[in-house]
Amino acid sequence: MLRLRFLWLILALVVVSVLFLTLGAKGSWGFTLWFRGQKLASLLLIGGAVSTATILFQTITHNRILTPSIMGFDALFLLILTLMIFGMGAGGYAQVPKVTLFLINLVLLTLASVALFTLLLKDQSSDLMRMVLTGIILGVLFRSLGLLIQRLIDPSEFAVLQSASFARFNKVDADLLLASAILVGLTWGAVWRMRHRLDVLALGEVLPVSLGADPRRGQLLVLMLISVLVSVSTALVGPVAFLGLLVSSLTYRLIPSWHHGHILPAAILIGGITLVGGQLLLERILHFETPLAVVVECLGGLVFLILILRKGST
């Protein structure tokens, strides 16, 4: 049954990708394929990265409603970005290569999440939930600080910042794309190697200890991997809050398995189908002017509400 569903998912992804590349193409094929290929690659990359980050986060928190963005991961990324633009000015910011900026931001975000984790979980009696709640509050703090600084900077800097801090699926930097693809590829490799450990970590706080899989170390490692994935997706397209939730709940529904060896590939496929299919539908078929981000966030938000309401009634 699982095998059949995987085949369907792969088929669906291939179909939407081919349609995305070819449908309604005018003029030179070479140019169209190159241009659309880049866009397709970035959509697949982002869909996969966000889905993986969300599944990982839900695994270590044992909670299928949380997403990394609820804990303010992307808010922190944007705050760091804001501070960089504020510090260097729009001119200075434009001169530094995008990839360098991105890597600096990535390292800072990873350090910050590790610091948060070690500070809050140093004490064995404290639980991961406390860290998540603290993360939510810190997320609000980061957002507010970001807003405060945005009010202080001058309009041209603000314009630069704004273009960097809204979800956008249409213009993606080619240099960034390559760096991101490498990073996401490496992260996926690491995640795949620890897939069995993830199955055990998902069992809770106590059983992993009994089974000899030190949960603290596992959680720390997973948080670092999530930082990388969130940095990539936020740098490429800006914050997407609910995409991961939409994909993860679809995945659990379609693939009723405990094994991350099944869940993660399915989530990556579904993430790709959602973004590529959504973009295809909006751009080529419906000729919509609504940005994909709005539609995805709207659907994801609905899923979030449904999950919360269903939880409440059972």
Next chain:
Amino acid sequence: MIRIDNVSHQIAGQEILRQVDLDIPQGGLTALVGPNGAGKSTLLSLVARLLSLQLGRIEINGQDLQQISHGDQAQLLAILPQVLTSTHRISVEDLVGFGRYPYSRGRLGPQDRKVIAQVLESFELQEVKHRFLDTLSGGQRQRAYTAMAWAQDTEYLLLDEPLNNLDIAASRSLMSRLKSLAAQQSRTIVIVLHDINYAAGYADHIVAMKAGRVVASGPPQEVVNESFLKAVFDTDAKVITAEDRPLVIV
């Protein structure tokens, strides 16, 4: 043998354990009894290293617990916690398979599959092995978790109140199964029990705790009597002997 030597423990400034000295004998079923808040679960958590040791020393088979790596510990000692709040959406067979993680690291080999099949049979879970845990009754679910810990094939198995929320049939069948399996495979089971009659009826050895101290330790026939109940549980209950074991009239 598990040797607990002068162990004290504080949680948020409150003394939970006070200089506990205790030897848990090798083999058979040892029941840990005592009123709520006596420190039974804390002691169990320290032995399983769910909490880190603050004062004192714990030895397993003569080896200092702190010197054993987490991986090695998982092949020596298994613990099943008291509250498994979130019921995992996982099939019984997969759950029992996790018991082999200390050996297989997730890649089940032929030996692991043999053990899983045997454990499913000993715990009578073959009928339901493809079912998800959240579709099972409370008794079946507890049996599935216990089977997982059993599949870990450890010399020591610690169970924290496994009879919670089980009816009399499920409780009796779990206890007699554990008792006979422990005898067959010469394993040591330490079990926290609320009901003194289950402890007196099935355990080979009873350890009673009160206010962070061990107040009695020995075979049920020697330990459980009226003055013991008064001292440990502060209640006046009559104790009779039935089939060679003490029975508390409740």
